[in-house]
Amino acid sequence: MLAQQGVQVATRSPLRAPAMGHLTCRRDGATHVLDLSGCRWVDPAHLVGVAAVAARHAGAGTPLRVLGPSQPDQRRYAVRMHLGRVLDDLGVPHDLTEQVRHLDRARDLLEVRRVVTEEDAVVLARLVHDRTAAGDPVAAQALFTGVAELAANVADHAQADGYVAAQVLPVAGYVRFAVADAGLGLRRTLTGRGARGSLHALHLALDGTSRLDDPTRGVGLVTVADEVGRLRGSLFLASGTAAVRVSRDDGDRGRRPATRAGSTLRSPFGGTLVEAVVGVRGTSAPGGVP
């Protein structure tokens, strides 16, 4: 994991959206295979995405096997982030069986965690807050809001278990966190609000549209997107056949509104996945990246 940061941080922008194609399942006879072997950079989005897909298969009783990244650093990262343990809990076979040294990374990592209730969301949000508060209390507050809101959405709307993971990128000065569920997805959730397709549903959600007829609903995602933009970050939201990335130009300091870039996913994500990147001061590990 650390080498993943150290080797690739110079060539990969922390704000880059996760490659969703790695979350595509292929068939191998009667078994579905989720194959990360070609994944050259593993993001928290991939980890929670795999966990959500696995939860969906486990719930439906459809056989799934997960193949981890083939590159050693990425593979160690996936193991260190406890993806194998999560898959074990779900009864999904995988090849992430090796042991890795668990150096104390309590300040930098929030391993993949399951979120079912709003209380789970608050606990995870506090953990992420506490890992960043000493260096950047303002960003820590935004992270608390982001994790709490996005994870609580799972409990509120998805009707499925969700997963959360986070990672501090000390050299780049960012925190990346991701939340995914394999629930209804935004298109189905917002059909009653006029969603005409996956991309339209994503825009409706980012505009603050809620499935519930309550004027105070729909504030969470809007606030998170705004906070992320204010902290020189970006937000990536994917559901069904579409994805939207929300960002501000570097150096814009929030003077201009955030821009949205929509895209079509070659392979649909059956549920909702959000990854946010937030700029954080004071995240540098002592002595740089170990």
Add this chain to the structure above:
Amino acid sequence: MISQTTPQTRPGSEAGGLAVIIELPSMVAGRRMADSLVDLLDGDLDGAVVVLDCHALVTGSPSFAAQLVSRVLGGGAAELRAQDAPEPFAAHLREAARRLDATPRLVLGSARPAPV
């Protein structure tokens, strides 16, 4: 973990009537936490002045603010007075009150004496 963040409520007095004081812990999030807090209040909120004591609050989520405002002002309270709310949380309260068309009934202020 959650028990550490359970909000405290206590009765208070208000000139001309009874105020209900809700004391928030350091971090609040989610609609259920707001619900549990309001559910702790005794009696009818109709016409009441509810004081939200935010002196210990570090951060609070917009959904928590929205639900609290919805339950208190949507529940018939005459006024919600938020004291010492950090600005981001105050903004969440204002937005929730605006969405409910209840902005005049939300009062933001400080319980601390003004510096001499």
